[in-house]
Amino acid sequence: MSDTCTLAIDAMGGDHGPAVTLPAAAAMLGRHPSLSLILVGDQERLESAAASLDPPVRQRLTIQPASQVVDMDESPSQALRFKRDSSMRVAIDLVRSGEADACVSAGNTGALMATARYRLKTLPGIDRPAICTTIPCRGGRFRMLDLGANVDCTAEHLFQFAVMGSVLVEAAGDSDHPRIGLLNLGEEEIKGNDQVKQAAQLLQSSGLNYVGYVEGDRMFHNVADLVVCDGFTGNVALKSSEGVAAMISQYLRDEFRRNGFTRLAGLVALPVLKALRRRLDHRQYNGASLLGLRGVVVKSHGSADAWAFEQAIETGFIEASEAIPQRIDARLGEIFGAGPTQ
Amino acid sequence: MSDTCTLAIDAMGGDHGPAVTLPAAAAMLGRHPSLSLILVGDQERLESAAASLDPPVRQRLTIQPASQVVDMDESPSQALRFKRDSSMRVAIDLVRSGEADACVSAGNTGALMATARYRLKTLPGIDRPAICTTIPCRGGRFRMLDLGANVDCTAEHLFQFAVMGSVLVEAAGDSDHPRIGLLNLGEEEIKGNDQVKQAAQLLQSSGLNYVGYVEGDRMFHNVADLVVCDGFTGNVALKSSEGVAAMISQYLRDEFRRNGFTRLAGLVALPVLKALRRRLDHRQYNGASLLGLRGVVVKSHGSADAWAFEQAIETGFIEASEAIPQRIDARLGEIFGAGPTQ
Structure with a gap:
């Protein structure tokens, strides 16, 4: 450039x-x-x-x-x-x-x-472009694709997503050798649908840093720099996560507004709550890539x-x-x- | 009985x-x-x-x-x-x-x-049993199935899940006429994979209280009493939600333990934090049904x-x-x- x-x-x-x-x-x-x-x-x-x-x-x-x-x-x-x-x-x-x-x-x-x-x-x-975004996790962040451009994906599509996403992670300076995980409903080899199982085989023999299957909760434990999935699953996973985070924020506001004492407690805790809000502010990750x-x-x-x-x-x-x-x-x-x- | x-x-x-x-x-x-x-x-x-x-x-x-x-x-x-x-x-x-x-x-x-x-x-x-659980949402709770028993589902399977789940919601006293939603990556009719689109048609002509497609974030807005999906998507959605909730709880603990002042603020806010924890305690929803x-x-x-x-x-x-x-x-x-x- x-x-x-x-x-x-x-x-x-x-x-x-x-x-x-x-x-x-x-x-x-x-x-x-x-x-x-x-x-x-x-x-x-x-x-x-x-x-x-x-x-x-x-x-x-x-x-x-x-x-x-x-x-x-x-x-x-x-x-x-x-x-x-x-x-x-x-x-x-x-x-x-x-x-x-x-x-x-x-x-x-x-x-x-x-x-x-x-x-x-x-x-x-x-074959198909994919949508990739950045998601915060414990002690870091990861990227995930596809997030909705492709509702049905073959193993080859998932593999192409992994290649595209890993280039993005490297270029953003997050990792020289990005850990690539496949989103799945279990971590054992027998788990998953045919597309995911075949994509795992393609990744294993690719020379990419494939780290295996990743479950929905484990993504947030910083176990992969890139999580690959079809667009249907990725969209649901991302939106479910956003939905829960918004609900918890709302609960927190509700509880601190419950009565005079809790409002006072909220004032005392304000710097803490602001720090939390900064950590959860999804605006900092705005900008999904069409790869x-x-x-x-x-x-x-x-x-x-x-x-x-x-x-x-x-x-x-x-x-x-x-x-x-x-x-x-x-x-x-x-x-x-x-x-x-x- | x-x-x-x-x-x-x-x-x-x-x-x-x-x-x-x-x-x-x-x-x-x-x-x-x-x-x-x-x-x-x-x-x-x-x-x-x-x-x-x-x-x-x-x-x-x-x-x-x-x-x-x-x-x-x-x-x-x-x-x-x-x-x-x-x-x-x-x-x-x-x-x-x-x-x-x-x-x-x-x-x-x-x-x-x-x-x-x-x-x-x-x-x-x-044709196939499904796993159904209860999930808290704003102002209530909903049930979701399948959560992992069936990685691939036809429209007929999804329809059967809807019938089974709606009976469970009624029997639990949550609703006499349960609102049934199909988990999808958008709310417009053209969105989704073939199985979901065909399941929507089956539900529309079934006499069940089908309310349409539900996105991952909207589930938590109490828009349906029952959210139906294949087991792959359901498992990922549930675990992603749990993963985010656990991460936010951890952040909250971290922030309140940061220094002497924040620990003091945490003591003042303790009743509020306990109330929040009660609302988020997933143990109260333990017990998934094999339907x-x-x-x-x-x-x-x-x-x-x-x-x-x-x-x-x-x-x-x-x-x-x-x-x-x-x-x-x-x-x-x-x-x-x-x-x-x-």
Whole structure:
């Protein structure tokens, strides 16, 4: 990678659009002098909002007009057919043309995946792109994929996910030799469905650092840097975890608000509760990677605030700087030789 | 059901054996004057431990000898072949012969399911038994199945799980018309794999109170009384949830132990933290039901303490008193007419 980097931002995507994407973009430009951003969307609105930025920041910000917005509940096929000038698609096309090194969007996940796959195409040897995110665990963090792009997966798909994810973990500096686990309902060899069992065999003979099956609770004990699963299971596991964490936070608030004494106890415990909240703040992990494409695409939570969206742009910046797609391509070449996987 | 009830307890199962099962049995007998228990296992050991019980409790306790114990890591086929006089199998056989109305075991889940299925058989119209447990959620609780007995499930299996689970929810008094949801990675109709989509169609035309797809995080918002899924997904969802809850509890302890001030804050907040712990105490939900068999079989956590094991016996007591297998059989008859499902 060159020492400068240009990212395309779908400025209209997500629940809040420019109200979130513009301040996040400005903050990122302030932090990274080598970064340039292209904000894609409603030209008039973006121009007027950008007018208030400091000149040194403003001069690394370009505005690219796009007349349409993909709705959050629009079907991928509708978006592909009728939203050819959407901020999402125009941002992806900037990656396709090489004008941008990555694209970041808080828009509709299904439409983003479908459009990115259609416009950028998958890498040779990759059948299906996958969604990968970072999840906190005891004493560290791990990455998990797929999180919903692929409801049914063969053993070969799971193996490709493992290759892609391990490149990402290495590039992010989390591990030189990432421990790869397969999500399963038990740790014994006989456990699991056929796809998982066959994927285990592929991983065992791959030279990758495969550490075996990982159960849902064990993921949070820092036993793997990368947890691989099909998109149905991964989505359910991630959302169940988020659901429980939110419920416990709510319980904690309820209990501290129960009466005068507990409110006082809550005041005394406030620094502790704030420290806990910081540790559990999922916004710091915002920015899921669409891996397996011929370009970097990062998906932010639709409800992200400016700080969270900034983390998603940061993820795109790191992946572009580290040339993740090229590194995945090279790794696939090492594993499979010159040809693609199948 | 008659007004008295006899339960067979696998006294040797679980991590702690009689040290846990015997005190739990004694406590249950003290609470329920209409209950009798048969403790199955090492006769000498159980006789000598039972000698210290109060006579009114002791006289409702029978000891049934069994010379073997199924190991916690033994494969189901090994247990079936070589442990014909195990405490687990003898306890199940007491249900088969009608001497007991239910069986409760903290032993190896795979062996328990395989032995129960082999000895008791499934109900007509049920292809596969499933494991169902109770999970706390905001303002209530819900039941979920399957949790690991069946890694691959057809739409018909999922539908049968829904019928069995809804009978259990009704019998437990949680709802007269249980809201049934299908676990999925989205709430829109187009989401999910083929099995889930087809199960949705079966449920929509069944007359059951089907409320649609439920996402992993939404389960904890009390949107369904019963969440149906295949055993792979259910196991991962349940264990992920437990893993996150345990991690947050650990974080909370860590933060309160950080220094002198936080320890003091922890003392002030102790009543609040205890209340939180009570709300999150999974021991109160101990006792998973093996549904779909011609008899009641309840599985306790292997690591259960005496109080938790008592809750599992309580679950067996309720299911036997409510004649769950007979009610499932009757419900299947109502839905499918005289014949079985397929």
